[in-house]
Amino acid sequence: MNAPKAKKIKKILEIHGDTRVDDYFWMNERENPEVTEYLNLENAYCDLIMKETEAFQQQLFDEMKARYKEDDQSLPYFFNKYWFIVRFEKGKEYPVFSRKFQTLENKEEILLDVNILAEGEKFFEVGSVAVSPDNRLMSFSSDNIGRRIYTISFKNLETGEVFGDQITNTTGKAVWANDNRHVFYTRKDENLRAFQIYRHELGTDCEKDVLVFHEEDETFDVSLFKTKSLEYIFIASSSSVSDEMRFIPANDVSAEWTLVQPRTDDLEYSVEHYGDEFYIITNADGATNFKIVKTKVSNPGIENWVEVIPHRKETLLEGFEIFKDYLVLEERTEGLLHIKIIENHTGNSHYLKFSDPTYTAYISLNLEFDTAKLRFGYTSLTKPSSTLEYDMKEETTMILKEHEVLGGKFFAENYISERVWAPSRDGKNSIPISIVYHKDTKKSAETPLLIYGYGSYGHTVDASFSNVRLSILDRGFIYAIAHIRGGEYLGREWYENGKMLQKKNTFYDFIDAAKYLIAENYTSEKHLYAMGGSAGGLLMGAVINYEPQLFNGIVAQVPFVDVVTTMLDETIPLTTGEFDEWGNPKKKKYYDYMKSYSPYDNVEAKNYPNMLITTGLHDSQVQYWEPAKWTAKLRELKTDDNLLLFKTDMSAGHGGASGRFESLKEDALEYAFILKLENKIDGK
Structure with missing residues (x-):
């Protein structure tokens, strides 16, 4: 040939x-x-x-x-009365999403077995899984083509019934309102741009869903998220060099959306909530490597932004996590990532210590506010990925999970x-x-x-x-x-x-x-x-x-x-x-x-x-x-x-x-x- x-x-x-x-x-x-x-x-x-x-x-x-553990599972995470786990069964290609009430010793409840959904499909991917605030319902999204166009479905976790509500042509993510009846989601246009935000009420005709935001600028995409506090739902409208965010209380789906700061060329920002304030990471006022400011929820505009972490020319501020007593920063200096712990009341700070000449360290999933425990991830070219827990008060570290390399042939010291x-x-x-x-x-x-x-x-x-x-x-x-x-x-x-x-x-x-x-x-x-x-x-x-x-x-x-x-x-x-x-x-x-x-x-x-x-x-x-x-x-x-x-x-x-x-x-x-x-x- x-x-x-x-x-x-x-x-x-x-x-x-x-x-x-x-x-x-x-x-x-x-x-x-x-x-x-x-x-x-x-x-x-x-x-x-x-x-x-x-x-x-x-x-x-x-x-x-052979190097992978076929019956592996994620590190359990406790949130809203349940431990959530994603696991794989030996001989199967797709994950099983499950939870356990209150303690890990309780009986497992399977939320979604993707292996069953994927039967007969040449391609199948679950985009996201989200449980309602009252733990009774769940949304999940799937794509069986590979073009990242997801259909959102709903399941009653008490009866196992999958509802008839099928929302097509979405980005896959659904955000629950606190009333456990409404979800917000993002639709894609014919060019696969995320451009509209809709509100859906369970049990109603999806064709009658309420359009709450339409992004008309074709250089912008839209997305949704709920704050860590669970008190606000945000719409983020973003281009490569500009952001615009608006929000409503998660308890009031019919509220008017409030702008944080109208879009301006080259102004980037993202928002998190704590108490009566928003914490914002932004490049405003020439902060090329970003800084953190805060402002009252009642007056969120840029004219009210108060500096918390100043811009530093030598350090890129990549992200942050808010706790009741601590502010945690994810920074990059001379290429290497660092995690900085700041005590809110005293302003005292320190860094976590890493020893490899080149590595990756990052803030992991941390949904609780009132805790001194920080979960973070670490890996290097010679060390498998690990999730660790750092006690910010005692300044001690504990490994929660380290990915195993099976086969008995891998030893980190050989590399x-x-x-x-x-x-x-x-x-x-x-x-x-x-x-x-x-x-x-x-x-x-x-x-x-x-x-x-x-x-x-x-x-x-x-x-x-x-x-x-x-x-x-x-x-x-x-x-x-x-x-x-x-x-x-x-x-x-x-x-x-x-x-x-x-x-x-x-x-x-x-x-x-x-x-x-x-x-x-x-x-x-x-x-x-x-x-x-x-x-x-x-x-x-x-x-x-x-x-x-x-x-x-x-x-x-x-x-x-x-x-x-x-x-x-x-x-x-x-x-x-x-x-x-x-x-x-x-x-x-x-x-x-x-x-x-x-x-x-x-x-x-x-x-x-x-x-x-x-x-x-x-x-x-x-x-x-x-x-x-x-x-x-x-x-x-x-x-x-x-x-x-x-x-x-x-x-x-x-x-x-x-x-x-x-x-x-x-x-x-x-x-x-x-x-x-x-x-x-x-x-x-």
Whole structure:
């Protein structure tokens, strides 16, 4: 079987006096049988080329799965008279949601067995589960396609009856009013933008639900939440750079919604409630790395905001948690996360202590106000994820749950983690890189190294443990995370300098990080591999256009590569909300800049590295046709004999396969591809 060759239908795209020719534009016809045929041919070709690795993929899958405890369960959490638990049963793919009244010794009550709901479905995902304040009713949402469009259903927990109320086309989240009769939920428009908030009364016709808010600005999304105090329900309307929040008392569903602060360009804020005050984290008044203010509920506008935690140039304030006697901050300084405890009455403060050179620490679920116990999470490249309880009064820590790595082969002391800093080409910045490898792996030009990157939306890829990753670490790979601009690893400015008209800094940082690892003898071009997904897939596409010889292999997962065409089409899901991230190409300066790096528009007749490209047919974030077109154009123009494989999951969306272990098959394919290039297929 030869590599598939897609047909070409010339499509002229013109704007700003510039002409682009897209011969594969026809692939966006989702219902076209020829599109399905092409995707199936590519899948068959991928399967053929990887056929020699089938047994090895199964071996990888089996060893990955064997590290997980199949009958595992979440750490029980007590709230509103019940202990809530999410657990998995051996041999089953989906979770079981349950609760126990008052004590863990009481009989388990199953709220939802997702395995039953998922029977006969190729894809199934539960979006959220929410119990009513009186503990008698429950809402739950589900998606059986993979496009993140959820249907909300309701269940009587006393009788087990599932009501006839079925609310379709939602984001999945339902917020209960305190009357136990009404819920609020968010609908999506035809472009999958969350744009309307409705109120539903149980037992009534869903078609007659009350519209309470309509977000008309297409660059804004809306969402819902209930405050930790359970006293207020909030509607949050947000763009990439602006927020607007309004609220009602949770006891009065018909109350008028009160604005906290009207939207203003570049003003971001979010709200939590305590007593007669709102605590607000915001970038107001030039607080680039955010600060915390408070204001009376009765007068919430910005003119009444009183500073509680000031802005600090060197520290990014990522979040906070309010307790009766304590305020807990989640901060990031020089890339590393810190948790700070402040005693409200005295102002005394201290930090939790962490010892790994690179790690992740975060405030966990804390629903109680009147307690001195803080739950937080911790993980590093060498330590599995743990949930811990810190006594803020006694300053003592207790491990509540540590994820087990089964199989008897993992010992944390066998792995080494580092954090190094690569000089950037601008001479002004250094790029942090988190690294992990087995203690028996020697750094050399012959050592294979996989470097991962993302670098968009201010999302930071922190150093965390991965059961799956052990399969390459134990086979002699070094693994690295490049904390490039476009993320917030070094603060908000690190993000701002990697977006819009400075987006290329993201790509340059990744290339400079890779070159540094080669220069420091961690690896060489012949053994260097890169991986990224979604906007990280855009990163992969850009860096191989700039420096294709730098990598031996690339894995691009659900890659966003046809940037210009997608951002010009406002009918494509999520496009309008992305203008503050990438720019609006209907304005010439953004069009020109975007076109200069867009991976699809810059494919050339030259050698490219070995590549594995993946997507999901029902992907709502990055449409399948972007990687499909990119693959076809690469096949047409590339001048090398390196592997180019394209795999479409015909029943999944942006997040890949549903089920707890099915996604491991995707990991096994990706690792088998890289290990094949390294001639490290076991038993070969």
